[in-house]
Amino acid sequence: MSTTHDRLPPTPVETPEEQRANFFTDPFGYVEKQAAEHGTVFSIDLGSLGNEDTVDVEVNGRWVFVSRPHQIRAMYSAVRTTSGAEANQVFFGTMEESVGYIDGKAHRRRRAQLHPAFSGGKDYIAIIQQAVDRHFALWPRGKAFPVFEELQKLTSEVIVEVVCGNFAAEDRATLTGMLPRTENAKYTVDQVIAADKEIRAFVEQRIPGHLAKSDEIGQDDVFASLLRHAADGDGSLTGEVVRDEVFSLLYTGFSTTANSLSWVFAEITRRPEVLARLRAEVGERFRDRPLRRDEFGDLDYLEATISETLRLHPVSALNGVRLLKEPLRIDDYVIPAGSILVHCAYLSQRSAEVYDQPEEFRPERFVGTQIDPYVFGAFGGGQRTCVGRGYARAEMKMILAMAIAGLDWEQSETPLPAAKQQGIFMGPEDHAVITLLP
Numbered sequence: 448m449s450t451t452h453d454r455l456p457p458t459p460v461e462t463p464e465e466q467r468a469n470f471f472t473d474p475f476g477y478v479e480k481q482a483a484e485h486g487t488v489f490s491i492d493l494g495s496l497g498n499e500d501t502v503d504v505e506v507n508g509r510w511v512f513v514s515r516p517h518q519i520r521a522m523y524s525a526v527r528t529t530s531g532a533e534a535n536q537v538f539f540g541t542m543e544e545s546v547g548y549i550d551g552k553a554h555r556r557r558r559a560q561l562h563p564a565f566s567g568g569k570d571y572i573a574i575i576q577q578a579v580d581r582h583f584a585l586w587p588r589g590k591a592f593p594v595f596e597e598l599q600k601l602t603s604e605v606i607v608e609v610v611c612g613n614f615a616a617e618d619r620a621t622l623t624g625m626l627p628r629t630e631n632a633k634y635t636v637d638q639v640i641a642a643d644k645e646i647r648a649f650v651e652q653r654i655p656g657h658l659a660k661s662d663e664i665g666q667d668d669v670f671a672s673l674l675r676h677a678a679d680g681d682g683s684l685t686g687e688v689v690r691d692e693v694f695s696l697l698y699t700g701f702s703t704t705a706n707s708l709s710w711v712f713a714e715i716t717r718r719p720e721v722l723a724r725l726r727a728e729v730g731e732r733f734r735d736r737p738l739r740r741d742e743f744g745d746l747d748y749l750e751a752t753i754s755e756t757l758r759l760h761p762v763s764a765l766n767g768v769r770l771l772k773e774p775l776r777i778d779d780y781v782i783p784a785g786s787i788l789v790h791c792a793y794l795s796q797r798s799a800e801v802y803d804q805p806e807e808f809r810p811e812r813f814v815g816t817q818i819d820p821y822v823f824g825a826f827g828g829g830q831r832t833c834v835g836r837g838y839a840r841a842e843m844k845m846i847l848a849m850a851i852a853g854l855d856w857e858q859s860e861t862p863l864p865a866a867k868q869q870g871i872f873m874g875p876e877d878h879a880v881i882t883l884l885p
């Protein structure tokens with residue numbers, strides 16, 4: 448238990464309501480301000496997570512941000528004394544039964560059930576290539592357009608195919624059309640919640656039909672694979688669980704990559720030297736054919752450009768969140784039980800203590816280097832590291848390789864757009880406006 452002698456992390460002078468309003472208006476700007484004033488460990492009151500029955504709300508409102516590799520290591524190593532599920536409620540409000548919402552053994556088992564689908568089990572590369580071909584042909588030529596909106600359509604179509612490939616074509620088209628309504632700053636919170644509910648209901652309605660003909664349909668999408676585990680006697684996979692798991696994968700699967708790809712476009716349309724190196728590496732190879740698995744390793748500079756983009760533009764200021772069940776010492780502070788630890792990759796990845804010349808966009812820094820999860824935190828860390836990180840990198844690599852080989856665009860002369868919350872995730876405020884040459 449915490450005592451009055453424990454040193455608590457410094458906190459802003461504003462009222463809790465002001466802290467929340469300031470953070471949610473400009474998460475990156477607000478954490479930067481706190482780090483400049485208070486150093487590498489500080490807390491912001493982002494509100495209780497509705498856990499008043501189980502934790503002390505006096506401390507539950509404290510979200511303690513950490514951003515140095517040894518602090519992040521301490522946070523992720525405290526597996527037995529932290530809960531990701533309880534802290535994740537801040538994100539997964541409408542994905543109640545999904546992997547983000549469970550801890551311990553059940554969490555490990557669910558991850559094992561999801562893992563094969565996202566680690567090479569399915570040939571999603573061919574799916575991506577076909578979708579890219581169709582979508583690139585439709586992107587406007589000779590006039591400025593927000594590439595984020597186009598990327599959302601593309602990444603939704605691909606994730607629907609990967610997760611729900613056995614749905615009827617019209618159902619897949621409906622889902623693909625619905626998903627972008629869940630992540631775009633132009634929609635109100637109420638509109639987003641309504642879209643979440645609609646999609647979950649749509650998925651749920653299809654469960655009985657798929658169960659009935661499970662012998663006929665392929666087992667090669669995530670939906671079918673979860674239903675098979677359920678049919679094999681895994682009682683934890685109820686209809687509600689399958690519904691929420693499928694929704695969580697569809698949502699995280701399209702929105703994160705669309706935002707991150709938009710940042711790549713925003714960066715490379717302003718950096719002719721980076722684009723020239725990418726063009727030299729990619730060449731003509733992927734204009735008309737997919738990137739083969741054995742060629743993935745060849746594109747070091749492209750891979751490094753994706754890492755460098757995720758370093759400067761993580762999708763969130765909250766890259767890993769864990770509710771403390773017991774006090775934890777971090778540097779001079781004893782963080783009380785009930786607090787929520789936050790791994791803030793935005794701060795660590797822009798710190799001169801962690802990266803050399805952090806403000807510069809230099810993909811070279813990642814070429815030929817091993818990624819250290821406590822230094823590069825765009826995918827979170829520890830036992831809950833992003834389930835879809837391999838898939839996300841492969842999808843982004845494929846789309847970018849085909850864009851670099853097959854599209855040409857005007858160089859942008861305007862400053863890089865500010866980051867803006869699009870839904871759960873952060874993307875370029877202007878939705879990354881680009882102009883393709885005819």
Ligand code: HEM
Pocket residue numbers: 531546547548558565695696697699700701703704707757762765766767768824825826827828829830831832833834835836838839
């Ligand atoms: C650029 C793309 C992506 C980024 C930057 C990203 C980032 C993250 C982060 C920071 C976390 C939290 C990890 C933690 O708590 O330690 C996470 C978790 C998760 N991600 Fe991703 N993600 C991406 C793509 C995807 C994709 C494509 C999928 C699925 C298709 C996905 C599915 C998930 C799931 C299910 C979790 C929860 C894992 C758990 O709690 O065990 N993500 N992701």
